[in-house]
Amino acid sequence: MRTIFLLSILFVVVLLWTACRSSKTGQVTPLTYDQYPFYGGNDLGISWSASGTVFKLWSPAAQAVRFHLYENGSTGNPLRTLDMKKGKSGVWSIALKGDMQGKYYTVQVQTGGKWLAETPDPYAKAVGVNGQRGMIIDLSKTNPAGWNDDKRPSQAAFTDIILYELHVRDLSAHINSGIKHRGKFLGLTETGTHNVAGQRTGLDHLKELGITHLHLIPVFDYRSSSVDESLPPQVPQYNWGYDPENYNVPEGSYATDAADGAVRIREFKQAIQTLHRNGIRVVMDVVYNHTGATDESVFNRVAPGYYYRQNADGKYSNASACGNETASERAMMRQYMIESLKYWVQEYHIDGFRVDLMGIHDIETMNRISAELHAIDPTIFIYGEGWTAGASPLPDSLKAIKANTHRLDRIAAFSDDFRDALKGSVFNHEERGFVSGRPGQEESIKFGIVASTKHPQVDYSKVNYSKAPWAKEPFQTITYVDCHDNHTLWDRLALSCPDASEAERIKMQELAAAMVLTSQGVSFLHAGVEMLRSKQGVENSFNSPDAINQIDWSRKTQYAAVFDYFRDLIQLRKNHPAFRMPSAEMIRTHLKFLDTNASNLLAYQITGNANGDAWKNILVIFNGNPAAKTVQLPPGKWAVVLEGDVINEKGIREETRSHAEVPGISAMILFEQ
Ligand code: CA
Numbered sequence: 001m002r003t004i005f006l007l008s009i010l011f012v013v014v015l016l017w018t019a020c021r022s023s024k025t026g027q028v029t030p031l032t033y034d035q036y037p038f039y040g041g042n043d044l045g046i047s048w049s050a051s052g053t054v055f056k057l058w059s060p061a062a063q064a065v066r067f068h069l070y071e072n073g074s075t076g077n078p079l080r081t082l083d084m085k086k087g088k089s090g091v092w093s094i095a096l097k098g099d100m101q102g103k104y105y106t107v108q109v110q111t112g113g114k115w116l117a118e119t120p121d122p123y124a125k126a127v128g129v130n131g132q133r134g135m136i137i138d139l140s141k142t143n144p145a146g147w148n149d150d151k152r153p154s155q156a157a158f159t160d161i162i163l164y165e166l167h168v169r170d171l172s173a174h175i176n177s178g179i180k181h182r183g184k185f186l187g188l189t190e191t192g193t194h195n196v197a198g199q200r201t202g203l204d205h206l207k208e209l210g211i212t213h214l215h216l217i218p219v220f221d222y223r224s225s226s227v228d229e230s231l232p233p234q235v236p237q238y239n240w241g242y243d244p245e246n247y248n249v250p251e252g253s254y255a256t257d258a259a260d261g262a263v264r265i266r267e268f269k270q271a272i273q274t275l276h277r278n279g280i281r282v283v284m285d286v287v288y289n290h291t292g293a294t295d296e297s298v299f300n301r302v303a304p305g306y307y308y309r310q311n312a313d314g315k316y317s318n319a320s321a322c323g324n325e326t327a328s329e330r331a332m333m334r335q336y337m338i339e340s341l342k343y344w345v346q347e348y349h350i351d352g353f354r355v356d357l358m359g360i361h362d363i364e365t366m367n368r369i370s371a372e373l374h375a376i377d378p379t380i381f382i383y384g385e386g387w388t389a390g391a392s393p394l395p396d397s398l399k400a401i402k403a404n405t406h407r408l409d410r411i412a413a414f415s416d417d418f419r420d421a422l423k424g425s426v427f428n429h430e431e432r433g434f435v436s437g438r439p440g441q442e443e444s445i446k447f448g449i450v451a452s453t454k455h456p457q458v459d460y461s462k463v464n465y466s467k468a469p470w471a472k473e474p475f476q477t478i479t480y481v482d483c484h485d486n487h488t489l490w491d492r493l494a495l496s497c498p499d500a501s502e503a504e505r506i507k508m509q510e511l512a513a514a515m516v517l518t519s520q521g522v523s524f525l526h527a528g529v530e531m532l533r534s535k536q537g538v539e540n541s542f543n544s545p546d547a548i549n550q551i552d553w554s555r556k557t558q559y560a561a562v563f564d565y566f567r568d569l570i571q572l573r574k575n576h577p578a579f580r581m582p583s584a585e586m587i588r589t590h591l592k593f594l595d596t597n598a599s600n601l602l603a604y605q606i607t608g609n610a611n612g613d614a615w616k617n618i619l620v621i622f623n624g625n626p627a628a629k630t631v632q633l634p635p636g637k638w639a640v641v642l643e644g645d646v647i648n649e650k651g652i653r654e655e656t657r658s659h660a661e662v663p664g665i666s667a668m669i670l671f672e673q
Contacts, residue, residue: 033306036060038331039089042339045123046105046136053100053136055107057121058332059302060090062109067094068118070104073128073135073261074230079103101141104133104261109302119301122336124246125343126261130224131246135261139347142265144273150349153279155212155379158412158475159522159580162570163283164211165354165483166527167240168219168254173550177201183233183546185254185267188214189274195553205556207278209530209563210570213381214275215283215354217484219254219268221246223292226543229258238549240484240542242356243292243322247340272349281351283381284344288328288337289360290320299326307333309393319360319392328365329394337365338372345376358384358413359401360392366400367409374410383478383522386413386470405452406472412522414478417465418448422512424496426486429539432496434624435508435515435665439599445622446593449604451477451521453584457593473584477521481512482529487539490532504626506532507665510565510645511622514667517569518579518620520587530566531555561645568647572669575649578606578613586611596631600624601662603631617672623662630659633670642669 039058047054059065065086068078084092084107106118120127120134127134155161172179172187176195179202181187193202200208218241224230226239229252241251250268252258272282291297291307294316299307309317309327319325327333344350353373358366366384373380386402396403405413416426421444424431432438434445443462450458451474452466460467471477482489489512493505500508509532517523527533528551535541538548556563573579581587590610594603606618617636623629639651644666646652655670662668 030061033327033330036303036306036332037089038335039091040335041091044091045121045125046134048101048136048138050099050101050138052098053096054093055084055096055105055121056091056093057084057107057302058089058091059109061111061303061306062086062092063113064110065092066108066115068106068108069096069100070106070133073104073133073259074130100136101138103136104128105136106133107302111304116301116304117296119298120246121302122298123248123339124298125248125347126265127221127246127249127252128261129252129259130229131221131249131252137262137265139265142262142269144266144270147269147273150273150276152349152351152377152379153212153276153281155281157580157582158381159520159582160212160574161381161522162210162212162517162573163215163478163522163524164206164209164213164527165215165217165524167217167484167549169238169546170527170549170551171202173546174552176553177551178553181256183254184256185250185264185271186256188271191278195556197554197557199553199556199560201553201556203274203278206280209567210574211280211525213281213283213352215285215352215524217285218242218244218287219251219284220244220286221249221251226292227251227253229253236545238543238545242287242542244287244290245292246298247288248343269348276349282349283352283354284350285354285356286341287356288340289326289357290322290324291326292322294324303332306330307336311393317391317393319388319390319394320357321389325360325392328361329398334365334368337361338369341369342372342376345373345380351379352381352383355382355384357388359386359388359399360394361400362394362398363400363404363407364398366411370409370411381412381522382410383412383414387416403466403468403470405470405476408476412476412478413470414480414524415448415452415521417444417452417463418479418519419481421445421448421464422481422515423489423492429487429492429495434600434622435511436493436497436500437600437624437626437665441624442600442602445515445602448477448479448515448521449519450474450587450591451479451519451584453477453520453587455588455591471521471584474520474581474587475522478524479516479519479521480524480526481516482526483524484526485540487537488526488533488535489529490534491537495537504665506559506562510562511624511665511667513566513569514642515622517573518667518669520579520581520591523573525566527551528555530563532559532562565645565647572642572647572649576613576615576618577611578609578615578618581611594631594634596629598625598629601629601631605634615671615673619660619670621660621662621668623664623666623668626664628661628663630661632659633657636672638670638672640668640670642667
């Protein structure tokens with residue numbers, strides 16, 4: 001008995017010794033990511049005050065964390081290196097006495113006995129050149145004069161929004177823009193600019209066109225391997241910026257000085273303030289679905305693996321097709337997205353977000369984001385790409401994909417159904433669409449006209465991609481024909497219609513514009529479409545030079561009639577609420593499709609002063625055929641307001657016949673008072 005007792009004691013001692021030894025050597029079973037402690041405080045990163053700075057980092061698996069303080073953002077040895085202390089919920093902290101404004105810092109995490117490379121923290125709000133070091137900053141010093149009085153321009157309903165998608169450089173890079181700060185945030189603030197022929201450019205052009213929201217493709221800090229902020233402006237560099245580095249900091253190459261971390265913040269705020277003063281809201285394109293780097297990302301240098309999804313084999317999954325995908329369903333990634341978006345709203349007064357590859361994020365995270373942002377301001381507009389770029393371990397039922405849009409709270413998705421029905425699939429360059437004379441797209445077009453909502457006259461079985469309505473309300477659909485991805489509409493029409501004359505292709509582009517800007521939902525325009533923008537046939541121009549991407553302002557003169565047509569269409573939409581009904585029920589009540597008995601010919605009527613419109617009845621006809629077509633008019637006294645490329649809201653002429661004759665490849669709009 002005694003021997004068994006002693007053996008038992010020995011066994012327990014050996015067990016305890018083994019466990020103790022393994023914990024000292026880091027051999028204990030690590031926590032799974034789901035077991036990492038959650039920290040719900042909003043004080044991660046730098047908290048500056050004149051008397052002292054506190055810095056906090058969430059890094060539950062770290063064995064030790066160092067904080068390095070620097071004089072500047074890129075060179076020199078640390079002024080000090082300090083050991084951070086671990087507190088509750090995996091949060092490490094350090095307090096520095098005195099005013100540290102203007103100093104730079106990095107953190108360094110030890111895991112598995114190894115020190116990882118230095119990095120800014122994920123919550124860094126200011127950085128040095130190329131985002132390699134964080135900056136301790138008094139943000140109030142970055143506010144332009146009058147910033148506290150900055151107000152969002154008024155906005156009644158989401159369906160009143162007209163988006164214009166732009167890369168910061170593209171607006172001002174061309175010499176003929178007449179803009180001084182070419183390629184910069186400040187280029188968005190210049191007024192009174194014009195091309196050599198005297199036509200308005202830049203901000204004045206946006207006002208003249210009449211858009212309500214400027215949607216900027218990435219303006220957060222992206223990787224130096226795409227654009228090196230340390231190089232002088234005369235070195236040609238260009239990138240769209242879909243490779244995030246520091247999510248809470250503006251990109252340095254759009255600032256007049258990338259080395260001083262305060263300048264990019266101040267100048268981006270100046271751009272937002274000026275746009276607001278000129279009645280234009282600002283949307284940021286956000287790319288939380290992946291990071292530009294994987295092993296060297298800020299996330300992986302502070303909490304290796306945690307912020308990303310992995311496949312069953314433990315390797316990074318890749319639904320972004322960029323090497324990794326983030327894990328929005330994990331508590332601290334979800335919290336990170338929420339805090340980051342709130343920060344852009346509160347510190348920069350951003351009015352809306354376009355969520356890149358939104359289908360990678362989970363529905364719950366998107367709905368939490370919506371609730372938090374709309375609690376700050378219910379007019380903030382959130383929309384995204386309702387798809388992924390590859391397979392994800394997240395099940396479809398949980399993804400914020402297009403088919404699940406009706407489960408998203410006050411969030412919209414892009415309609416690729418309408419986009420491809422108009423011009424052909426983006427994956428098949430020669431394919432034509434409704435405007436280029438391809439029959440069989442009628443139901444997809446009707447689906448687009450009613451903004452992907454439920455309508456008794458749409459045969460969903462014949463819609464190109466979606467076999468069911470996916471938007472609960474019309475504002476959930478972004479109506480568009482082209483964007484920064486793929487060919488510009490003008491280049492696409494040249495590719496798919498090689499035998500068409502320029503005059504015919506202009507008619508196609510104008511028909512597409514009329515179809516986008518009269519359809520229900522939220523209108524979206526790719527910058528320059530109003531002057532037949534070309535990227536000289538380059539499809540994915542993400543790193544093409546300015547020569548390919550820039551807006552060539554001489555085209556505004558060359559194609560002045562096209563510009564006028566777009567401007568007048570926007571005015572028509574703004575003057576007539578019938579084209580932007582706020583509810584699916586209202587669309588079902590007032591919008592009726594007519595039977596045209598012809599292919600590639602669509603007509604619908606909006607009746608009963610819909611949505612308070614001054615016009616009692618409106619008749620809209622789209623003819624995608626090269627030949628003129630005839631449509632029987634409903635009884636009444638009709639006046640033509642849009643015919644060919646002429647728009648006159650007072651009426652071009654009365655239509656005394658019982659039918660309308662619609663010229664080939666064109667829209668026609670008539671009204672009854
Ligand atoms: Ca950068």
